Each structure stands twice: as structure tokens, then as C-alpha cells.
Amino acid sequence: MRSLTMKSCVALLAVLLLPAQAARAGDARLLLPDFQSLESKASETVSITLDPSLIAMAARFLDANKPEDAAVRKAISGITGIYVRSYTFDADFAYPKADVDGVRKQLSAPGWQQLMQVHSRKEHNDVDIYIRVDGSKANGLAIIASERREFTIVNIVGSIDLQKLHELEGHFGIPDLQLEQKK
Amino acid sequence: MSPDFENELREALRAVDPEDGFAERVRRRIASETRMRRRWLSARWAPEALAASVLVAVLGVYGWEQRRERQGLEARQQLIEALRVTGEKLDLAYRGVQDASRPASADDAGA
DSSP, X not given: OHHHHHHHHHHHXXXXXXXXXXXXXXXXXXXXXXXXXXXXXXXXXXEEEEOHHHHHHHHHTSOTTSHHHXXXXXXXXXXXXXXXXXXXXXXXXXXXXXXXXXXXXXXXSTTEEEEEEEEETTTTEEEEEEEEEETTEEEEEEEEEEOSSEEEEEEXXXXXXXXXXXXXXXXXXXXXOOGGGGO | OOHHHHXXXXXXXXXXXXXXXXHHHHHHHHHHHHXXXXXXXXXXXXXXXXXXXXXXXXXXXXXXXXXXXXXXXXXXXXXXXXXXXXXXXXXXXXHHHHHHHOGGGTTTOBO
């Protein structure tokens, strides 16, 4: 009886939350949790929030005459937001799975499609790549990478061209994506 | 002293009422002199005040530009860092796919 009441409450809550989920359906921006508890545990934290105004400001400080800067300019054209949370720990799996699952749940909303799921048992790596498609146009990207000692979420709002990102490899510490082999 | 002279002196020094509007004219003159003195004082400090205002404005604009440049460079740095992290994680995914497609190591990695 008690579990039935509990189930009813959960179902009611789900019905109440549906309009909010639907309202966010057109938005490629994920609601990233606070992660304050992780910040205190992490040995290294990267928290980047670039909204449209900050991206425009950053673009003004990219030198069009420098090839690397020009490539960055090209890569970010069409992007309206970049949100990165990355935590590195000194111990294995020091981050709670619930936080990761909370973000993953948002990616089950309509519009998001899983592009790639990589699970390495040997390396204990899980990388999920999602894109958000609006009509025939991709307008969002999400990467959730859980590693033994690192947990990263990347959310890019707007159209991202991986080919343009590929042009950045080898510069600014961006690794070689080896896209050539995939062609 | 003859009485005639005394009479003439008394006649010359008798109290005379001022013309109509005398008090008003005096008040107006005092007011106008005060205004002129104030104008002179303000005109005297005008160049310094102007120079100080220009200096404050220039320093303000310089400070604003410095702050704007600092914010811009910081935003640029963050953008590059964000792209670096994105590239790193994409690389991790691609490496995972490559490992999984290798037949020899298919038992310890999967995609």
C-alpha cells in the first residue's frame, strides 16, 4: 500500500514535470547540476560557461591573421553556447554516478540522439556523444565522459562542425582526432 | 561766525529724502555686482575644471578598455580551453572505437 502511494506520487510528479520538459525540448542547453560537492573533492576543476555574449567577446580577440585563431573563429561560427564541467580526482571513481545519470536523463528528451557510445572495460572509460537535431539541422552537442579519475560534461549549443574542429587539432593542445582514418 | 553763514550751512546740510526707486536701484546694483564676481570666479577655475573632467573621462575610458580587454582575453582563453577539452573527449571516444574494432583486443574493449 505504501509503495503504491509512493508510485502514485512519483507518477503525479512526472505528470507535473512534463510541461517543463516539453518547454525545454527546443533548447539544446542542458541543465548542469551544481557539482559543488565534486569541486571540493576534485584535484583539478574546469568549469567553463560561455554564453553568446562571451563567445562574441572571445571571437573579437581572435586574430584573423593567425591561422590558428582563424580556425577557431571558423569552428565557433554558429555556436551560441559552450558549457564544460570537468573534474579530475586523485582516487578512482570518486564522483557519484547519480550526478552523471541526472545529466544523461536530460539527453533522453525528444530531439537528442545518441551519436556514439563507447565503453572500454579495460580502461574503465565511458564516453557518450549526443547530438540534438531540430528538423534536419544539428543544433546541439553533448559529451559525457566518465573515466577512472575524471568526469567531464561538454554541452555545445548551436551548430558544430566536427570537420572545423578537426582543423584545430595540433593547436592549442587539441589532440589529433584522426578523422582522416574515418573518411 | 555770522548768523548768515550759519543759516547757509544749515540749509546746505538739511536732510533730503531720496528720489523714488533709489532703494530698488541700490539693491539691483548689489545683485549685479555679486553676479559678476561669481562669474569671474567660475571663469577663473573653468580651465582647471575642464582639464580635470577630461582627465577623469580619459582615465575612465582607459580603465573600461583595460577591463574589456582583460575580459576578452579571459573569454578567448576559456573558449580555447573548452575546445581543447571537447577535442580531448572526442579523441577518447575515437580511440575507444578504434580499440573496439581491433580483433585482437576485442575481449577487453567494446563500443
